[in-house]
Amino acid sequence: MIRIPAIAVLLTGLASATAGSDQLSQDKVRSARNFGDIRREVETLRGKEFVREVPVYKISEKALRAISDHELDKEFPGSKLRSYEELLAWLDMVPPQTDLKAAYADFLADQVAGLYDSDAQEMCIPSFSRGTTNVAKKTAEKKLEEISSEIDNIVLAHEFTHALEDQYWPIDDAKDHEFKVSTDRSTAHDFVTEGSATREMIEVIPAQWGRGAPGTYFLLWNLIHSGLGESVLNYVISEAWKNSDALVEGVPETLARTEVMPYSFGYSFCTAVMRQWGLDGLDYIYDHPPVSSAQVMHPKKCWEWRDLPVQINLPETLPGDWKQVSLDSVGEAGMAILFGCQFKNLNHGLDLARGWDGDHVALFEGAGGHHLLLWASSWDSTNAAGRYLIAWLKERQAAHQAAITRNRQKFQLLMCQRFNCPTSEYNERVFRKCLHWHARWLALVLRRLQPDFSQWISSSSVIWASQPACGKQAQTC
Ligand SMILES: [Zn+2]
Numbered sequence: 001m002i003r004i005p006a007i008a009v010l011l012t013g014l015a016s017a018t019a020g021s022d023q024l025s026q027d028k029v030r031s032a033r034n035f036g037d038i039r040r041e042v043e044t045l046r047g048k049e050f051v052r053e054v055p056v057y058k059i060s061e062k063a064l065r066a067i068s069d070h071e072l073d074k075e076f077p078g079s080k081l082r083s084y085e086e087l088l089a090w091l092d093m094v095p096p097q098t099d100l101k102a103a104y105a106d107f108l109a110d111q112v113a114g115l116y117d118s119d120a121q122e123m124c125i126p127s128f129s130r131g132t133t134n135v136a137k138k139t140a141e142k143k144l145e146e147i148s149s150e151i152d153n154i155v156l157a158h159e160f161t162h163a164l165e166d167q168y169w170p171i172d173d174a175k176d177h178e179f180k181v182s183t184d185r186s187t188a189h190d191f192v193t194e195g196s197a198t199r200e201m202i203e204v205i206p207a208q209w210g211r212g213a214p215g216t217y218f219l220l221w222n223l224i225h226s227g228l229g230e231s232v233l234n235y236v237i238s239e240a241w242k243n244s245d246a247l248v249e250g251v252p253e254t255l256a257r258t259e260v261m262p263y264s265f266g267y268s269f270c271t272a273v274m275r276q277w278g279l280d281g282l283d284y285i286y287d288h289p290p291v292s293s294a295q296v297m298h299p300k301k302c303w304e305w306r307d308l309p310v311q312i313n314l315p316e317t318l319p320g321d322w323k324q325v326s327l328d329s330v331g332e333a334g335m336a337i338l339f340g341c342q343f344k345n346l347n348h349g350l351d352l353a354r355g356w357d358g359d360h361v362a363l364f365e366g367a368g369g370h371h372l373l374l375w376a377s378s379w380d381s382t383n384a385a386g387r388y389l390i391a392w393l394k395e396r397q398a399a400h401q402a403a404i405t406r407n408r409q410k411f412q413l414l415m416c417q418r419f420n421c422p423t424s425e426y427n428e429r430v431f432r433k434c435l436h437w438h439a440r441w442l443a444l445v446l447r448r449l450q451p452d453f454s455q456w457i458s459s460s461s462v463i464w465a466s467q468p469a470c471g472k473q474a475q476t477c
Helices: 036-046 061-075 080-090 100-111 135-145 148-168 184-203 205-209 214-225 227-238 253-287 293-297 331-342 346-353 382-400 423-436
Strands: 007-011 028-030 056-059 112-117 122-126 322-328 356-365 371-379 411-417 441-446 460-466
Touching: 036 148, 036 184, 056 061, 061 100, 061 112, 061 122, 080 100, 080 322, 080 356, 080 371, 100 112, 100 253, 112 148, 122 148, 148 184, 148 205, 184 205, 184 253, 184 293, 184 331, 205 214, 214 227, 227 253, 253 293, 253 331, 293 331, 331 346, 331 356, 331 382, 346 382, 356 382, 371 382, 382 441
Parallel strands: 056 122, 371 441
Antiparallel strands: 007 112, 028 056, 112 122, 322 356, 356 371, 411 460, 441 460
């Protein structure tokens, strides 16, 4: 599941910027301010020095939207974006016909307090009035205007942390874009960078608010690092992705929550690492980055021993002239958001996604423009796999009026235990059947150590195939 790639942003829900007050006559203006103080604070707190200058620009809404569009074009060139939009719609991650460019640009225009562009290696602070309709946020912004320079510096501390870490561990990592391996690695990377920058942003507060008053500085520093202070901060930030503040009118809930989630889980993860092992621990994590969102959401999977997800390779074609047109990994984070939003219970979504151990989802196109969604996943336990399958069935029923019956017209379940024949034959046979039934969704649950689609040794593979009852998703019927 993607976020806006290669740009590290800070959302107003986490630190309301006051940049909305001045309108720019140009789209991008270099700031003349001296940022020496805040840069030095970030260097001290992060234990590293800047290798290069980081220019700071104020940008207009138009420029911000252009950055967002550029990032999506880079990740999904040409027709790939359209195919990816369709994949997300088929997964019910977004409504059909969602324009991802418009959705992401609307989200950023409403929510972003600052961003670090790792492509251009520069920092951008949006300077335009927000069209927010969120009353609570507007009131908060008004209050914050009174302490504008401190808040500006806190936003800058977050972005300078991204810039500093980018100079040692590039944010734009080629491994994050290997769709055939897993896009969930990129999600995990986002979790860590946002978590680390959010932690630094909080650690900069004593220096900002205690400027010239050592007593205030120490009071705040001790408060933040006390057991109670840590607990309150952790609770507030770890719940941020569930708040209504994360939502933007016209932007699918799943996308908005996906954008905020890295701050929540990343903050808890990075703070725990820093409390236990200090900056050396954080450096270690950057040297050995987590490869799945699950490893950040359950730090034991990342630290005490690495619980590596199963690599599931989906074929580029399926029997019967089906061609793969888009591929993604949902990951534990994406699954929690998908089920949480669909069932309108985000904690239930987290429970359903727990036990994830690898997945790949692909959209295939067949003759006559028909589509087929294939979602293969591996789970830590049979119970976890069962919870996922039942959840997916319920979700299909609720969203598409897909009926569960035992006849071949609407829904089919195949289960194979101890299947000993050559697996490729088995797969083909199963797929031919499924495709013959005009199935539109297939969910495969693989057990551990069966990473290659073409070489299943199926001790307990479950295949669900279903088709919509010509309901909401009209283009599929
Ligand atoms: Zn950030």
